[in-house]
Amino acid sequence: MRSALAKDTLRTIRRSARRFVSLAAICVLGTTMLIGITIACRDLRLSADEFFDAQRLYDVSVRSTLGLTDDDVSALAGLDGVEAAQGGWTETAYTEVAGARQSVSVSAISRDGMNEPYLLEGRLPASADELAATSEYLEASGRHIGDSVTFGVDADAGTWAADDASEHQRERAADLLENVNDSDDIELDDLETDTGDSTELFARHTYKIVGEVIDPTSVAAKNGSASFRSTGAKYSFFVASDAATASAYSVVYLRVAGASGVSCFSDEYKRLVEDVKGGAEAIKAEREDAREQQIAADGNAKIDDAEESANEQFSKVEDQLAQAQATIDDALAQIEAGREQLESQKASALDALAQAQGQIDAGRAQLADPATREAALAQATQAARDALAASDQYQAGVAARDALVQARDAHDALTQGAAQLEASIATLGEQIDQLKAAGQDTSELTTQLLAMQGKLAHVKGQIDALDTQLATQNISADQLPALIEAAQAQLDAVEASAVSSATSAVDDQLAAMSAQLDEGQATLDAQRDAAQQMLDEAAAQLADAQAQADEGQATLDSSRTEFESSKADALARIAEARAKLASVGSATWYVQDRSAISSFASIDTDASCIEKIGVAFPAIFLTVAILVSLTTAARMVEEERGLIGLYKALGYSRARIMSKYVLYTAGAAVVGGFVGSVLGFIALPEFLFVFFRLMYTFPAFSLHFSAGLCALACGMFVAGIGMATALTVHHELAEQPAQLMRPRAPKAGKRILLERVRPVWRRLSFLNKVTARNLFRYKGRLAMTVFGVAGCCALMIAGFAINDTVQALSANQYGAEDRAGIYTYDVLAATQPDDLEQAAGRLTDDARVRDYTPIRTENVSAGFGGTTETVQLVVVPDGFSLDGYINLHGDDGSTLELADATSDGGVLVTKSLANLTGLVAGDEVSLQDTSLSRGSAKVDGIVMNYLGDAVYMTQSAYEATFGKELEANALLAHLNGTTDEKIAFADELSADTTWLSVVSTQTAVRDFSNVFLLISCVTVLLTVLAAGLSFVVLLTLSTTNVSERERELATIKVLGFRKRETRTYINKEMLILALIGTVAGIPLGIALSHALTYVLNMPSMYFAVEIAPTSILVSCGLSFVFALVVCAMARRSIDRIDMVSALKSAE
Secondary structure, three states: OHHHHHHHHHHHHHHOHHHHHHHHHHHHHHHHHHHHHHHHHHHHHHHHHHHHHHOOOOOEEEEEOOOEOHHHHHHHHOOOOEEEEEEEOEEEEEEEEOOEEEEEEEEEOOOOOOOOOEEEEEOOOOOOOEEEEEHHHHHHHOOOOOOEEOOEOOOOHHHOOOOHHHHOOOOOOOOOOHHHHHHOOOOOHHHOOOOOOOOOOEOOOOEEEEEEEEOOOOOEOOOOHHHHOOOOOOEEEEEOHHHEOOOOEOEEEEEEOOHHHOOOOOHHHHHHHHHHHHHHHHHHHHHHHHHHHHHHHHHHHHHHHHHHHHHHHHHHHHHHHHHHHHHHHHHHHHHHHHHHHHHHHHHHHHHHHHHHHHHHHHHHHHHHOHHHHHHHHHHHHHHHHHHHHOOHHHHHHHHHHHHHHHHHHHHHHHHHHHHHHHHHHHHHHHHHHHHHHHOOOOHHHHHHHHHHHHHHHHHHHHHHHHHHHHHHOOOOHHHHHHHHHHHHHHHHHHHHHHHHHHHHHHHHHHHHHHHHHHHHHHHHHHHHHHHHHHHHHHHHHHHHHHHHHHHHHHHHHHHHHHHHHHHHHHHHHHHHHHHHHHOOOOOOEEEEEHHHOHHHHHHHHHHHHHHHHHHHHHHHHHHHHHHHHHHHHHHHHHHOHHHHHHHHHOOOOHHHHHHHHHHHHHHHHHHHHHHHHHHHHHHHHHHHHHHHHHHEOOOOOOOOOOHHHHHHHHHHHHHHHHHHHHHHHHHHHOOOHHHHHOOOOOOOOOOOHHHHOHHHHHHOOHHHHHHHHHHHHOHHHHHHHHHHHHHHHHHHHHHHHHHHHHHHHHHHHHOEOOEOOOEOOOEEEEEOHHHHHHHHHHHHOOOOEEEEEEEEEEEEEEEEOOEEEEEEEEEEOOOOOOOOOEOOEOOOOOEOOHHHHOOOOOEEEEHHHHHHHOOOOOOEEEEEOOOOOEEEEEEEEEEOOOEOOEEEEEHHHHHHHHOOOOOOOEEEEEEOOOHHHHHHHHHHHHHOOOEEEEEEHHHHHHOHHHHOHHHHHHHHHHHHHHHHHHHHHHHHHHHHHHHHOHHHHHHHHHOOOOHHHHHHHHHHHHHHHHHHHHHHHHHHHHHHHHHHHHHHOOOOEOOOOOOOHHHHHHHHHHHHHHHHHHHHHHHHHHHOOOHHHHHHOOO
């Protein structure tokens, strides 16, 4: 009997293979999704856990505001549950990457291998000048193993390679005395007290890259939810512990005993870690107090030693400066004495020279006076004339001339007298004639005439005698003037010669005297020049001595000033050190576990998000599978009523008969579960690993098998389908064999609701009326089909909705053509507070910048209710506003103004942060900044933000919360130009070393799709599986519908229906039911989308459900297309119905 029943079961499977395969396919899809997504997420966690254990990643870290000591390490190592404790050094620095400054985490490799980086290539650093860099840095910077790199904690790249020795005090004293130079260097480098808050923990020089590694504390790549969590430095460097220059540790890492044996994402791990954290918290106060006392004692001792050493150096340098001043004063006194002696000698020389010059000048003046020459000439001429006068020859000439002159004068007188006498005689003759004519007496006149004629004859005789005398000398009277003139000329020539000789002699004498004066002047000038040269040389020597003395004095004064400055600086440093020590504050410990590592938290977040999808969708698959199994089982039981009755009549038990049908459906579930398990444990995880590798930098992802998960997934489908089949069969087995072997009585016909709508009903054709009656008469089939199609359509809508919601994050956050975003600025550029004014000025001068506003932004830890999340703090300085840069509005759409909304000194927090921590308006949120300053503020409101968490506050709220003055360090700016131009401008700013960080919203929009690669991939996968389920469900229901109506179809064929009409008769019902199911699936899909999207909300992101109309249309369209395809596939089954065999059946 058992063999016959088993054979019958196998025949049933073969006979209805399509139905069996369809049911198995539904189970394959469900188990594949449930196992694949769940185990892939588990594989992600386990791969991460294996990697963390291999690299000995810390379980608990302890940081302190004043650093940690070996005593702290020992105290922590002695806690219960601590396997190992290791002090370490880590700092956030800056380095150059592709021409721009980028943040980098620098850590010293632990000596015992804790937190050891995973080596990909090369080797780990072994000396203080070597480092290993992460793959991300090498790829971004273009550097390779063997290249050199520098880094520094400040913004000035010029200081990154500076050696520590450059900080020593430079020489303070003058160059005058070498011993001063050699002894006044006041060294206070050791004055710095070890408070653990040093900004530089490692030596500053050039490092050589020796290895490529993976940082176990930063395994998140550029994609995934970690992209919107505050992850700190972008790159990681690892140096040897010898490179650390600080004596105090910046952190102590703890490994928890037994933690490596459990998953670091498990509750057991969290319990172990919490126990150790509790122990650390228990000794926290004691160790904090010990650290404060140690710092005070060590600091005061160092300050006292430095002050004593400085005072000794002060005294020594002051003595040397006094000695140098005395030397310079002696030199100055000698110079002054020499200067006085020189002045005296100069005066004497000048007096003598002046007297000589006076004599020469007097001689020159006398020679220059014309009277002197005239007197000399007169005297010389007179002397020459006197000499001539004394000369016989000259006297003979004079006598000869005088004789000639006398002869001439005598001759002229005689001639003249003769002429006068003749004239008188002529006059008297005329008078006599007149008298005679007048008859007067002429005797007297005649007597006179005769006397005159006698005189005339006497005169002429004298003239003749004179002419005779002259003739004896061969001279005529006429020649006398010429002879006189010649004689006179000869005398004049002689006299002129004598005078000329005298004049020449005078001139020669004067010239000689002038020459003598010139010679004397030249001699005097030479003497003056020599004297002046001697004086100048002496003055120069004095001037050189004075210059040397002045230079020495200036150098000494400079040295004294510099010494005083150094002394004041040293005293100020001592006072500053004392003040710093006095105000160092309390040591505060911060005990954290791995959840503080953003990439660690993102692993669990990403996995949990996908797991939720992997649980929700298979649940719907299971529900559909159970409904399909009910339909299948009900149809099989209906088809084999007579056979069931026969089995009962032959004595088979109800359980044995039931087992046939349970084995059929459960067998399909087992087959589907087996295939789904293979796909779920291998194929689907390997598919998701492709995307995991894009999100995380783990060296490998390993597959894992979970018998419990396999049993759960397969068991759910096997048990669900088996129980549904058992319930269906149990109802039929309650009847007697005789009733079972008779055909079931047809259902009584009833009027349907549509028949009561007479106008519509009358217009329907016969076949349409039959279709309407069939739809509403078989309510079970209607419900099953509509629910199956609606469920599958809803799943597709939900899949598309998740993708639409994720894709809408960018538009909601950054804006799009159809909406305004939260961030409306174009660039967020951060710099050092000291550089902000200069950087802002450069943006002001750039025409590409439309406007900007200053803010302060930094990463802070926000905590409430035991939950802590790293968020972005945005502080707006007084007088400025975020309006136009960041739109603050509540979830009700109301617009908020920061200053008004937080007028009581509170803060605004984002929606996702509120959801994660449970914050509501009125709660107090605790905040801790990067300098470990802590405070709390009241939450005045919740604002929307879709990507990233933020806390907004005003300047007054910031200063009240953290107790320190606000220093703006960033600018929000609007740019002019196209999107590409704005991105190019942001890239240009990134290349400028002034800016520490530049974030472009346009770049974020452009790269958005890569960030949610995993979620997009999973939603596409779910949508494809949902579509596959929809197709399988429709195919199964269609097959069942055709098989259970074979007699009906055979009847209408006998009545003359053509193939096309027969197909239309069946397919019309299927299409109508598919349409109804599709329409019903729309609201169901929307509701499911909201539920799944709510489940998907994760840290740093807020999913506002958004379903594109095209997504609904595509989902509905696919459902209807699948219905059309199924109808086309059913054509062959309808056409192959054997009318004779169908009509012979006992139904």
